[in-house]
Amino acid sequence: MPHEPKIVSGVEVTPLCDAVGAMGEAIRRPLPEMFPGSALPDEPWVLHFHCYLLRDWAGRLTLVDTGIGGPGSLASSWAPVPGTLPGELAAVGVAPADVDTVILTHLHSDHASGAVSDDGRPIFENARYVLQQAELDAAESATLDRVVTPLKAQLHVVDGDAEAAPGVRVHLTPGHTPGHQIARVGDLAVTGDLVLHPAQLADPAVRYVYDDDQERAAATRAAVLAELRAARALLATAHFADPFVRL
Ligand SMILES: [Zn+2]
Numbered sequence: 025m026p027h028e029p030k031i032v033s034g035v036e037v038t039p040l041c042d043a044v045g046a047m048g049e050a051i052r053r054p055l056p057e058m059f060p061g062s063a064l065p066d067e068p069w070v071l072h073f074h075c076y077l078l079r080d081w082a083g084r085l086t087l088v089d090t091g092i093g094g095p096g097s098l099a100s101s102w103a104p105v106p107g108t109l110p111g112e113l114a115a116v117g118v119a120p121a122d123v124d125t126v127i128l129t130h131l132h133s134d135h136a137s138g139a140v141s142d143d144g145r146p147i148f149e150n151a152r153y154v155l156q157q158a159e160l161d162a163a164e165s166a167t168l169d170r171v172v173t174p175l176k177a178q179l180h181v182v183d184g185d186a187e188a189a190p191g192v193r194v195h196l197t198p199g200h201t202p203g204h205q206i207a208r209v210g211d212l213a214v215t216g217d218l219v220l221h222p223a224q225l226a227d228p229a230v231r232y233v234y235d236d237d238q239e240r241a242a243a244t245r246a247a248v249l250a251e252l253r254a255a256r257a258l259l260a261t262a263h264f265a266d267p268f269v270r271l
């Protein structure tokens with residue numbers, strides 16, 4: 025079931041829980057190795073995989089991230105596929121065709137796979153898909169084949185800060201991936217993989233081993249979190265057990 029929604033600046037924000045589980049053996053490592061510089065104990069890391077539905081006063085629907093996808097998705101080597109995003113949306117009365125805008129924070133397989141069915145169809149057939157140019161430029165060939173090419177006619181590529189939908193802005197936050205972006209509505213920030221674990225809120229210098237560029241990711245995380253903290257922002261996180269955190 026979806027987590028409890030919140031109303032932020034007149035927009036209903038619903039966390040959709042696509043999956044809950046540990047990383048598969050292919051990439052799993054002890055927690056202290058996964059987050060170098062942290063004092064985390066060596067205990068199992070159970071991730072939630074959250075997407076967020078934003079419904080504004082006019083009924084416009086924006087989905088941020090699309091989860092781990094079907095049984096054959098690129099995430100199937102390490103994530104607990106299939107994701108339940110379609111069921112989560114149905115539970116709040118939304119059909120995929122109703123979604124106007126899809127923001128992909130980045131192209132990692134646990135954020136973008138649910139954009140396309142296993143047989144290569146765009147799941148959100150009427151949506152435009154907002155992606156950063158730098159993310160597109162850095163996409164691996166498997167991701168291009170499986171995710172980007174099927175979406176081609178619906179892709180809306182932006183470069184830096186941009187309006188993704190009325191009242192919804194995206195900000196380029198590179199480091200985790202070259203074209204990682206977060207989404208902002210009022211004082212809400214949907215943070216994608218800007219932060220992976222609550223330990224990085226306490227100390228943004230804590231690295232994540234699967235950041236493409238750990239140094240740049242840490243600098244971006246520190247700068248963006250400082251800005252969000254000054255704004256007393258509400259974070260909507262991808263992988264924390266509690267989707268919302270008020271800074
Ligand atoms: Zn969850």
Ligand SMILES: [Zn+2]
Pocket residue numbers: 130132135200217
């Ligand atoms: Zn990622």
